[in-house]
Amino acid sequence: MSQPEVLNQAFELGYTYTRSTGPVIGRFLTELRNRNIVGIKASDGRVVVPPMEYDPNTAEELSEFVDVGQQGEIVSFAWVKEPREAHPMDVPFAWAMIKLDGADVPMIHCVAAPSEDAIATGARVQVVWADETIGYITDIRCFELV
Amino acid sequence: MKEIAIVGFQQSNSVSDAGAVNEVEMIMPVLSRIFQQVGINNAQDVGFVCSGSCDYLQGAAFAFVAGVDALGAVPPIKESHVEMDAAWALYESILKIRMGHADSALIYGFGKSSPGELPIVMSQQLDPYYLAPLWVDSISLAALQARLMLDQGLITERDMAEVVSQSRRNAMNNPHAQLAGDVAPDDVLAQEMYLSPLRKADICPVSDGASAMIIATVEKAKEWGLPYAIISGIDHCIETHNLGMRDLTDSVSTRTAAKRAGMGAGPVEVAELYAPFSHQEIILSRALGLGDETLINPSGGVLAGNLMMASGLSRIGEVFNRIVSGEVQRGIAHATSGPCLQHNLVTVLEKA
Numbered sequence: 349m350s351q352p353e354v355l356n357q358a359f360e361l362g363y364t365y366t367r368s369t370g371p372v373i374g375r376f377l378t379e380l381r382n383r384n385i386v387g388i389k390a391s392d393g394r395v396v397v398p399p400m401e402y403d404p405n406t407a408e409e410l411s412e413f414v415d416v417g418q419q420g421e422i423v424s425f426a427w428v429k430e431p432r433e434a435h436p437m438d439v440p441f442a443w444a445m446i447k448l449d450g451a452d453v454p455m456i457h458c459v460a461a462p463s464e465d466a467i468a469t470g471a472r473v474q475v476v477w478a479d480e481t482i483g484y485i486t487d488i489r490c491f492e493l494v
Numbered sequence: 495m496k497e498i499a500i501v502g503f504q505q506s507n508s509v510s511d512a513g514a515v516n517e518v519e520m521i522m523p524v525l526s527r528i529f530q531q532v533g534i535n536n537a538q539d540v541g542f543v544c545s546g547s548c549d550y551l552q553g554a555a556f557a558f559v560a561g562v563d564a565l566g567a568v569p570p571i572k573e574s575h576v577e578m579d580a581a582w583a584l585y586e587s588i589l590k591i592r593m594g595h596a597d598s599a600l601i602y603g604f605g606k607s608s609p610g611e612l613p614i615v616m617s618q619q620l621d622p623y624y625l626a627p628l629w630v631d632s633i634s635l636a637a638l639q640a641r642l643m644l645d646q647g648l649i650t651e652r653d654m655a656e657v658v659s660q661s662r663r664n665a666m667n668n669p670h671a672q673l674a675g676d677v678a679p680d681d682v683l684a685q686e687m688y689l690s691p692l693r694k695a696d697i698c699p700v701s702d703g704a705s706a707m708i709i710a711t712v713e714k715a716k717e718w719g720l721p722y723a724i725i726s727g728i729d730h731c732i733e734t735h736n737l738g739m740r741d742l743t744d745s746v747s748t749r750t751a752a753k754r755a756g757m758g759a760g761p762v763e764v765a766e767l768y769a770p771f772s773h774q775e776i777i778l779s780r781a782l783g784l785g786d787e788t789l790i791n792p793s794g795g796v797l798a799g800n801l802m803m804a805s806g807l808s809r810i811g812e813v814f815n816r817i818v819s820g821e822v823q824r825g826i827a828h829a830t831s832g833p834c835l836q837h838n839l840v841t842v843l844e845k846a
Contacts, residue, residue, distance in 0.1 A: 369623060373623050373624075377623070390739075396736070396738070396739065398623075398624045400736055400739075404733075404734030404736060404739055423642070424638045424639075424641045424642045424645065425638065425641060426634045426635075426637030426638050426641065426689055426690065426691075426692075427637075427687070427689065427690035428634060428689060429687075429688075429689070429690070432611065432613070432614055432629070432631065434611075434614045434617070434629035434631075435629055435631075436628055436629070443630055443634045443635075443637070443638060444638070445638055445642075445737075445738060453736070453738040453739050454738040455624075455738055456624075456625060456628075456630060456635075456638070456737060456738070457628065458628065458630075464690055469641065469645050484627060485623060485624050485625075485627050485628060486627055486628070
C-alpha cells in the first residue's frame with residue numbers, strides 16, 4: 349500500500365496587527381533611539397521620567413515634554429548579588445531609583461557597580477547606552493557610577 | 495442594604511512544593527471541607543461562585559477555567575473569576591449579593607507558584623514599556639522600598655527582624671504555616687544579606703495552596719443555622735503604576751480603603767495584614783494607625799506562607815475564625831496586589 353499523501357500548509361505564527369506606543373511613550377522611546385531622554389510635566393509641574401500619558405492624581409492628559417540630563421542621583425538601590433537569568437546583567441549589580449538631572453520623579457533602572465560598597469544613596473550616575481539603540485527602554489543598557 | 499455574613503472558611507497548608515498535585519487537586523480538598531463545614535452538598539447549593547487566580551503562575555492563557563473542574567459545574571452554575579487575589583473575588587461576590595442576584599456565594603483562590611520563578615513572573619505585571627522589559631523582580635522592588643525607609647530613619651533592620659521573629663513565633667500556633675519557629679530578632683539579624691537591604695527572612699516564602707470561603711445574607715446564614723461573622727465594610731483603592739510617583743514609605747491607598755470600609759467605627763482587636771515583606775507590615779500598621787490594642791497577624795501572616803491569589807482571602811478567613819471562636823469581637827483584614835503594596839483592600843469584620 350502506498351503512503352498517503354501528507355497535506356502540508358505553511359504556518360507562520362505572528363501578529364496580524366502593529367501596535368503603536370502612542371504620542372507620549374512613543375516619543376520617549378524614539379528619543380531613546382536618538383540617545384536623548386525626555387520627561388513630561390505633570391499637573392503640578394513636576395517633571396516625570398519616563399513620561400506618563402496621564403497625571404495619576406488629576407487624570408489630566410499630559411503633553412509638555414522636557415529634555416532631562418543623562419546624569420542623575422541614586423534615590424534608593426537594591427544590591428543583587430545573585431543576578432537571575434532574566435536580569436539585564438549577569439554579574440552582581442544594583443537596581444536603583446534614579447532622579448535624573450532636571451527630573452523631579454525617579455525612574456527605575458539598573459546600575460553597574462564593582463561592589464555593594466561602591467554604591468550609595470545619593471551617588472551620581474550616568475547613562476550607558478546600548479551599542480545599538482532601537483527605541484526600547486533597554487536602549488539604556490544601564491547606569492554607571494560617575 | 496442586606497447584611498452579609500461569612501459562614502465558612504477553609505485553607506490548605508502552605509507548602510513550598512506541592513509536587514505532582516495540580517491546581518484542581520489542590521482546590522478539591524478545600525472545597526470538600528468547606529461544603530462539610532457549611533452542611534451543603536456542592537456548588538449547586540450556593541447562588542454564585544467566584545474564584546481568584548493568575549494564569550501567569552501556570553503560564554497558560556485561560557488556565558483559570560480548569561479550576562472550575564473542581565466544582566462540578568453541571569448542571570450550569572453562576573460563576574465568575576478575577577485575575578486577582580480571591581479577596582477581590584469576595585468583593586465581587588458581595589456586589590452580586592447586594593444587587594440581589596444571589597443570597598450566598600462560594601469564593602476560592604488558588605496558586606501553585608513553585609514550578610516557575612515567581613519574582614520574575616511578577617515582573618510581568620509591571621509597566622509593559624518601561625519596567626517589564628527590564629525583568630525587575632518583585633523582591634528587588636521591595637528592597638528599593640525598604641532602603642527608602644531605612645535611609646529616612648523610618649525603620650531599622652532590627653524593626654524588620656522583629657516583624658519576622660513575631661511572625662515565626664505566631665505561626666507556631668498556625669497548623670497551615672510553612673515557616674514557623676522560635677526565632678529571635680538576633681537570629682534574623684545574624685543572617686547574611688540576600689538582596690540588600692533584605693535578608694531571606696524578610697521575604698515571604700514561595701508557596702502552593704488554596705483557600706475557600708462561603709458567604710451569605712444574614713437571613714440565609716440563620717436558615718443554615720451556622721455561626722457567622724458580619725462583613726460590616728469592605729473597600730479597595732489603588733495607587734499609580736509609576737513607582738517613582740508614589741510615596742513608597744506610606745500606604746495611602748490602604749488608609750483610604752480602611753476609612754471607606756468604616757474601620758474607625760469601633761475597636762480593632764485583631765488585624766491580619768497581607769505584608770509579603772517584613773518592612774511592609776510596618777508600613778501597613780502605621781498607615782492604619784494600629785497600636786498596642788491590636789493583635790497583628792496572629793496567624794503569622796504571609797511571611798509564614800504566601801499563597802499567591804489566595805492569601806488575601808485567607809487574611810479575611812483568619813479574622814473570621816477568631817470572631818466565631820469568640821476570641822475577638824471585631825477585626826480587620828487587608829489584602830494587597832501589585833508591586834510595593836500598590837493596590838489594597840480592607841475588610842471590617844464584626845461579631846454577629
